[in-house]
Amino acid sequence: NAGVMQNPRHLVRRRGQEARLRCSPMKGHSHVYWYRQLPEEGLKFMVYLQKENIIDESGMPKERFSAEFPKEGPSILRIQQVVRGDSAAYFCASSPSGQEGTEAFFGQGTRLTVV
Amino acid sequence: SQKIEQNSEALNIQEGKTATLTCNYTNYSPAYLQWYRQDPGRGPVFLLLIRENEKEKRKERLKVTFDTTLKQSLFHITASQPADSATYLCALDYSGGYQKVTFGTGTKLQVIP
Numbered sequence: 001n002a003g004v005m006q007n008p009r010h011l012v013r014r015r016g017q018e019a020r021l022r023c024s025p026m027k028g029h030s031h032v033y034w035y036r037q038l039p040e041e042g043l044k045f046m047v048y049l050q051k052e053n054i055i056d057e058s059g060m061p062k063e064r065f066s067a068e069f070p071k072e073g074p075s076i077l078r079i080q081q082v083v084r085g086d087s088a089a090y091f092c093a094s095s096p097s098g099q100e101g102t103e104a105f106f107g108q109g110t111r112l113t114v115v
Numbered sequence: 116s117q118k119i120e121q122n123s124e125a126l127n128i129q130e131g132k133t134a135t136l137t138c139n140y141t142n143y144s145p146a147y148l149q150w151y152r153q154d155p156g157r158g159p160v161f162l163l164l165i166r167e168n169e170k171e172k173r174k175e176r177l178k179v180t181f182d183t184t185l186k187q188s189l190f191h192i193t194a195s196q197p198a199d200s201a202t203y204l205c206a207l208d209y210s211g212g213y214q215k216v217t218f219g220t221g222t223k224l225q226v227i228p
Binding site: 004031033035040041042043044045048056091093095102103104105106107108109 | 119156157158159160161164204214215216217218219220221
């Protein structure tokens with residue numbers, strides 16, 4: 001049973017370009033979370049999705065950022081018109097349910113560098 | 116807003132000793148408190164979860180305590196080994212419904228052979 005798969009592992013984008021980060025949850029998991037980790041900072045919650053639904057996007061910037069988790073395929077975190085401040089490690093986590101206290105499994109992350 | 120404090124300094128400990136890491140928080144207590152391990156360039160790995168009505172939780176060489184009066188959790192690794200060297204993250208779960216946690220910045224542990 002493969003773990004949470006994120007790709008690409010490393011992504012370099014020029015300012016103004018779009019970044020697309022993909023996350024395939026563990027088999028049987030229908031709950032996906034995205035976190036961002038800036039250098040020397042803790043992981044910050046961005047968004048929580050279930051299949052075809054955004055449940056909580058309170059941690060996601062209102063502009064330029066969007067996330068989806070379609071019925072088929074991976075979850076996508078999309079950043080439009082990237083800026084240098086978007087450079088960070090983006091982690092995806094999945095869980096089998098949304099029940100309280102449920103363990104989440106993290107992927108290896110995508111390290112985005114904006115040049 | 117909620118503030119989580121973990122030892123910002125790295126913790127160096129001799130192999131075989133018990134490592135104790137601290138997590139302090141402000142404001143109200145979370146429903147759950149979790150501890151994760153993170154190695155360089157990798158994602159966090161879940162270790163233990165403790166509920167607000169639990170005082171202590173154990174798993175093999177790991178022990179977590181949760182004191183809602185002191186607003187503190189302690190994470191212990193007994194008989195530490197060089198392979199335990201990593202950054203350990205404390206995470207507070209307030210959601211009561213799903214995995215929306217607030218992470219501390221972590222404490223880097225170095226176990227010296």
